[in-house]
Amino acid sequence: MDIKEKINEVVEKVTKDKSLQEQFQKDPVKTVENVLGVDLPDDMVEKIVEGVKGKISVDKISGALGSLKKMF
Numbered sequence: 001m002d003i004k005e006k007i008n009e010v011v012e013k014v015t016k017d018k019s020l021q022e023q024f025q026k027d028p029v030k031t032v033e034n035v036l037g038v039d040l041p042d043d044m045v046e047k048i049v050e051g052v053k054g055k056i057s058v059d060k061i062s063g064a065l066g067s068l069k070k071m072f
Contacts, residue, residue, distance in 0.1 A: 007051035
């Protein structure tokens with residue numbers, strides 16, 4: 001299983017769906033498993049959850065920086 005591919009899949013779905021965002025904040029492990037449609041080993045799910053959190057954070061920062069650049 002390609003973890004990067006799964007992270008990107010989850011990020012794409014979570015960022016486009018407000019209810020999934022809320023679910024991910026409350027219970028990221030269950031949300032990842034629901035989005036992927038499989039029950040994964042805990043260590044694999046944790047890697048995906050951390051990757052998704054990191055990617056979402058980077059995307060938010062990039063978006064904020066882009067907005068700041070437009071202001072100047």
